[in-house]
Amino acid sequence: MSDLLLFRNNADFTKTLNFKMPASRYGDTDGSGLERCFMSKVEFRNVNKSFGDNQVLTNFELSVDDGEFLVLLGPSGCGKTTALRILAGLEDVSSGSVHIGDREVTSEEPKDRDIAMVFQSYALYPHMTVRKNVEFPLRNAGVSKDEIKSRVDQALQTVGLSDLGDRKPGQLSGGQRQRVALARAIVRRPKVFLMDEPLSNLDATLRQQTRADIAALQRTLGTTTLYVTHDQVEAMTMGTRIAVMYQGKLQQVGAPTDLYHRPANAFVASFLGNPGMNLIRGSVQGGAVRVAGSVVSTTNLADRSDVTIGVRAEDLRIGDAGFACEVVIVEDLGSEVHVVCQSAESDRIVIRQLSATTRPTVGQTVHLAIDGATHLFDAMTGERCEG
Amino acid sequence: MASKQRRLAGRTGSYALLTLLAFIVGFPLYIIFAGSLMSLKEITSVPPSLFPMHPIWSTFRDAFVGGNLGQYLAVSFFQSGIIVVGQVLTSILAAFAFAYIQFPWKRTIFVAMLATSMIPFEVTVTANLQTVAALGWSETMQGLVVPFLATGFGIFLLRQAFLQIPKEMHEAAVIDGYSSWKFMWRVAVPLARPSIAALAVFSFLGAWNQYLWPLLETGSNKNIQTIQMGIRGVGGQVSTANVSLAAAAIAVAPLLILLVFFQKHLVRSLTAGAVK
Amino acid sequence: MAKRTTSLPTAGVGVFRTKRDRRIGLALTLPSLALFLLFTYYPFFKNFQLALYRAAPFPTLPNKFVGPSQFFSIFSDAQFWDSVRSTVIFVGLVVPIGVFLGLLMAVAAHQRLKGIRVYRTIFSSTVVSSAAVAAVVFSTLLSPVSGYLPSIGIHAPDITSSATWAMPMVAIVSAWQFVGLAFIILTAGLQSLPDDLLEASRVDGASSWTRFWRIILPLLSPTVFFTLIVGVIYGLQSFGQIDIMIGTQNSTFTHTNVLIYAIYRFIHVSADPGMAASYSIALFFITLVVTLIQFRILEKRVHYGQ
Numbered sequence: 012m013s014d015l016l017l018f019r020n021n022a023d024f025t026k027t028l029n030f031k032m033p034a035s036r037y038g039d040t041d042g043s044g045l046e047r048c049f050m051s052k053v054e055f056r057n058v059n060k061s062f063g064d065n066q067v068l069t070n071f072e073l074s075v076d077d078g079e080f081l082v083l084l085g086p087s088g089c090g091k092t093t094a095l096r097i098l099a100g101l102e103d104v105s106s107g108s109v110h111i112g113d114r115e116v117t118s119e120e121p122k123d124r125d126i127a128m129v130f131q132s133y134a135l136y137p138h139m140t141v142r143k144n145v146e147f148p149l150r151n152a153g154v155s156k157d158e159i160k161s162r163v164d165q166a167l168q169t170v171g172l173s174d175l176g177d178r179k180p181g182q183l184s185g186g187q188r189q190r191v192a193l194a195r196a197i198v199r200r201p202k203v204f205l206m207d208e209p210l211s212n213l214d215a216t217l218r219q220q221t222r223a224d225i226a227a228l229q230r231t232l233g234t235t236t237l238y239v240t241h242d243q244v245e246a247m248t249m250g251t252r253i254a255v256m257y258q259g260k261l262q263q264v265g266a267p268t269d270l271y272h273r274p275a276n277a278f279v280a281s282f283l284g285n286p287g288m289n290l291i292r293g294s295v296q297g298g299a300v301r302v303a304g305s306v307v308s309t310t311n312l313a314d315r316s317d318v319t320i321g322v323r324a325e326d327l328r329i330g331d332a333g334f335a336c337e338v339v340i341v342e343d344l345g346s347e348v349h350v351v352c353q354s355a356e357s358d359r360i361v362i363r364q365l366s367a368t369t370r371p372t373v374g375q376t377v378h379l380a381i382d383g384a385t386h387l388f389d390a391m392t393g394e395r396c397e398g
Numbered sequence: 399m400a401s402k403q404r405r406l407a408g409r410t411g412s413y414a415l416l417t418l419l420a421f422i423v424g425f426p427l428y429i430i431f432a433g434s435l436m437s438l439k440e441i442t443s444v445p446p447s448l449f450p451m452h453p454i455w456s457t458f459r460d461a462f463v464g465g466n467l468g469q470y471l472a473v474s475f476f477q478s479g480i481i482v483v484g485q486v487l488t489s490i491l492a493a494f495a496f497a498y499i500q501f502p503w504k505r506t507i508f509v510a511m512l513a514t515s516m517i518p519f520e521v522t523v524t525a526n527l528q529t530v531a532a533l534g535w536s537e538t539m540q541g542l543v544v545p546f547l548a549t550g551f552g553i554f555l556l557r558q559a560f561l562q563i564p565k566e567m568h569e570a571a572v573i574d575g576y577s578s579w580k581f582m583w584r585v586a587v588p589l590a591r592p593s594i595a596a597l598a599v600f601s602f603l604g605a606w607n608q609y610l611w612p613l614l615e616t617g618s619n620k621n622i623q624t625i626q627m628g629i630r631g632v633g634g635q636v637s638t639a640n641v642s643l644a645a646a647a648i649a650v651a652p653l654l655i656l657l658v659f660f661q662k663h664l665v666r667s668l669t670a671g672a673v674k
Numbered sequence: 675m676a677k678r679t680t681s682l683p684t685a686g687v688g689v690f691r692t693k694r695d696r697r698i699g700l701a702l703t704l705p706s707l708a709l710f711l712l713f714t715y716y717p718f719f720k721n722f723q724l725a726l727y728r729a730a731p732f733p734t735l736p737n738k739f740v741g742p743s744q745f746f747s748i749f750s751d752a753q754f755w756d757s758v759r760s761t762v763i764f765v766g767l768v769v770p771i772g773v774f775l776g777l778l779m780a781v782a783a784h785q786r787l788k789g790i791r792v793y794r795t796i797f798s799s800t801v802v803s804s805a806a807v808a809a810v811v812f813s814t815l816l817s818p819v820s821g822y823l824p825s826i827g828i829h830a831p832d833i834t835s836s837a838t839w840a841m842p843m844v845a846i847v848s849a850w851q852f853v854g855l856a857f858i859i860l861t862a863g864l865q866s867l868p869d870d871l872l873e874a875s876r877v878d879g880a881s882s883w884t885r886f887w888r889i890i891l892p893l894l895s896p897t898v899f900f901t902l903i904v905g906v907i908y909g910l911q912s913f914g915q916i917d918i919m920i921g922t923q924n925s926t927f928t929h930t931n932v933l934i935y936a937i938y939r940f941i942h943v944s945a946d947p948g949m950a951a952s953y954s955i956a957l958f959f960i961t962l963v964v965t966l967i968q969f970r971i972l973e974k975r976v977h978y979g980q
Contacts, residue, residue: 101873118405122879134874138892147888151879195878205877412785416793419779423853424796426811427803433814441814446821488709491702500691501699511706514714516965520911520934521958524941524950525717525724548709578690578698607804609914610934614941629806630918639814646810653802658795668801668855669862 051077051112051202051235053098058107060093060259067093069259071107078233080226082250084240086282090259091239095205098237099128111202122151127196128205131212133188135180141191142167142176148199166198169228186217193225197232204229204236210245222249243283247271255279272384277393280321280386286349288386289327291357293320300385302334302356308385317390324349324363326383329371333380336360338371352377427650434458434644441639457644461632465645469621470628477612477624478605480543485601486594489552494582496553497560498568514550520610527614537619542612546605552597555670559593560586592663599660600667603653625649718958724951729944737948745952753936754953760841761932761960765909767845768852773901775849776856781886783857784864794861801854805914812847813919840926847915852908856901863897864890896971903968910961913938933957 100121336354535541833839940950
């Protein structure tokens with residue numbers, strides 16, 4: 012509670028930033044600042060990583076532009092954290108190379124990579140005060156005493172912890188600890204920020220607030236940021252681009268809305284959105300997309316006997332026409348109703364309805380028509396079929 | 399590239415340090431086995447052999463025949479076995495009572511039992527010798543083992559293990575009508591097996607290596623002297639260094655086997671109370 | 675971090691509480707209780723009684739009641755203070771050597787390297803060595819007759835009979851034995867440190883040196899203290915090495931006559947249970963003080979950290 016208040020009092024986080032951090036390295040628009048901009052591009056070139064027999068990253072290629080906020084998104088165990096740790100130098104690659112700016116850093120020590128990392132657990136040093144925690148990277152870098160003081164003051168002010176410098180992490184709330192971790196990262200003015208699910212230990216309200224704060228902070232500092240999360244809401248709201256990963260492979264990289272509206276494959280389609288996109292077996296005949304005989308949409312694709320049709324829950328209508336399926340669950344969420352159906356063509360089809368409409372009953376057979384975008388994926392590979 | 403070399407150098411340095419430390423710590427143990435196969439000449443020459451070029455196995459025969467090690471070994475296995483079984487049993491019973499049963503004087507008895515670990519056995523040796531004598535157990539096997547059949551540490555360790563069993567297990571058992579006795583043997587003890595194994599390994603190590611009590615209690619009765627007494631008999635004389643080392647090798651071998659196969663259990667018992 | 679307290683059993687913890695269960699509960703503790711009463715508490719208090727009697731000049735005669743004067747007389751007895759001094763020197767050698775080496779090994783072995791398990795087993799191995807086994811192998815290694823010392827350039831006389839070397843020698847043997855235990859405890863402590871913290875310090879640019887002094891050692895300090903205490907208690911109880919390597923016949927035994935060895939001599943050589951009991955009481959109080967310090971530190975640790 013008090014935590015939230017503090018955050019608010021401390022100002023409009025972003026406003027403080029604009030005022031107090033004029034000398035941000037990348038915010039500078041003079042020549043030298045700009046030059047550095049191009050140096051903090053991040054690249055994974057054909058990185059493979061395995062732990063014993065377990066291949067966790069396969070031919071991983073990713074390029075993060077300077078100043079970009081890129082979110083690595085995927086279910087747990089997809090390799091996103093491993094990719095981040097490889098970039099941090101905490102994990103070796105099995106093959107391939109990693110580049111920061113125009114420098115290959117594949118076998119550099121973490122300390123030589125000019126990066127800062129925010130850990131999921133925050134990893135604050137419990138025996139040091141907040142101030143000592145934030146100082147730590149600067150002292151290691153041999154920064155002069157006066158400069159340490161001013162930079163730490165500034166960092167603490169930025170995250171709104173100026174008054175708590177003498178506390179130990181054990182005396183802080185979860186939200187405050189999270190901000191100490193942020194301060195420790197920004198104080199270094201590194202080329203790249205790495206964040207490993209930094210919000211997962213906060214409660215829902217605080218998470219929402221901090222989400223906006225971190226995004227604003229990143230925009231102000233303009234520092235290239237790689238952010239790992241399994242939470243698609245974080246990904247959609249924070250990232251300039253999202254890289255979706257699954258089973259050690261990169262599935263798609265793009266702006267949040269691109270991913271949502273033009274998923275590159277069936278996995279991305281079903282993973283993004285809440286609920287995820289429905290996947291229904293169907294066919295294409297003479298420009299007509301059919302499910303169980305009935306035409307649901309049109310396409311300019313050539314004929315295929317087997318295709319996976321992707322359609323969002325809000326684009327399905329229950330009516331007299333369309334393909335038949337059986338209602339198995341009806342969930343009333345208040346503002347809307349989710350009707351879950353089953354048919355020979357799909358184990359699970361979710362239809363989103365507004366509460367007002369008449370709702371079907373469980374066991375009833377209904378007919379579904381598509382009223383919106385239809386996505387077609389190859390039934391075998393799951394790849395998007397382009398017309 | 400330069401950083402790759404640096405990493406390689408760092409790794410090489412790590413191995414160099416580890417190997418140096420392993421040499422310092424492991425050399426005496428190595429020499430027990432290597433030396434037991436060397437001739438006296440190999441041991442006394444300057445520099446001495448580091449590896450038995452012509453292994454002599456007769457040292458072990460001398461240790462067994464001349465040093466009568468076979469009997470000492472048998473006594474030690476018997477004495478340690480009884481102590482392990484006794485400590486495990488008494489600890490299970492008491493620890494279970496403290497973890498799961500409400501009974502009068504529980505708190506007082508528990509504190510009294512934990513407090514025993516603050517009284518080192520060495521402090522009670524003098525009076526215990528008299529007690530054992532009064533019981534007519536001087537220079538007997540009973541006198542050797544009975545004083546060690548209970549352990550405050552074991553009770554502590556097993557009580558912790560019992561308390562870690564989810565409460566639901568216990569509630570389910572009570573609903574199913576298990577008596578406390580049945581619950582102990584059918585549920586609690588099987589679930590606490592790792593800690594019981596840890597206690598058993600720890601007890602064995604302690605019992606096998608006992609020195610002061612066997613020395614004073616067994617007196618002149620050679621029939622109940624343990625392997626440590628056996629080494630004491632042949633030990634320390636350089637004139638028969640290889641035979642002494644062979645005896646030491648025999649005495650330490652069972653424990654090394656224990657270390658290799660039950661390292662996890664041993665570590666668990668040795669660090670109980672050390673971390674968290 | 676869970677609060678580490680030895681929670682005392684209170685009413686409400688036990689769930690079996692029928693009349694029959696209450697009897698069973700008491701019965702289950704009886705075997706341990708009887709053994710503790712007979713072999714721990716009775717002899718412990720018996721010490722105080724024994725200390726009141728002076729040994730008769732011949733074993734056949736009854737011991738003479740002299741009251742508490744005998745116990746208090748040990749404090750004005752030079753031999754007692756010699757024993758205390760030897761004990762302090764002995765412990766003062768064993769503990770720092772053991773803890774330092776143990777810490778060095780634990781830190782060196784706390785990394786992901788091929789074959790690290792072999793090193794860990796070697797480092798732990800001395801924990802299984804008995805006092806007698808250690809004494810035998812070191813007697814051989816340190817003997818002037820064997821070739822080991824001369825081959826590294828040390829031409830010492832028989833150091834078991836050297837007043838200067840007797841004590842350091844037995845201390846080295848005990849330290850060697852203790853190193854394995856110290857390594858095991860400190861390794862467990864290191865492994866309980868969150869990986870995140872050590873990784874964070876690497877990302878924060880700390881050198882290995884800084885990492886050890888500023889992060890690892892402060893976080894490990896409760897475990898280091900614990901190891902120190904275990905070492906002191908271990909040292910106070912070391913007996914077999916001294917018995918085998920020095921022995922009563924050897925003239926140097928006065929230099930290694932630590933408290934526990936003095937007790938042994940009172941029992942075994944001079945058959946004087948009164949003095950043995952008096953020394954035992956003194957040894958108990960020394961151990962008690964050390965144990966209490968340990969409890970204080972453990973208590974402090976509960977409030978430490980996150």
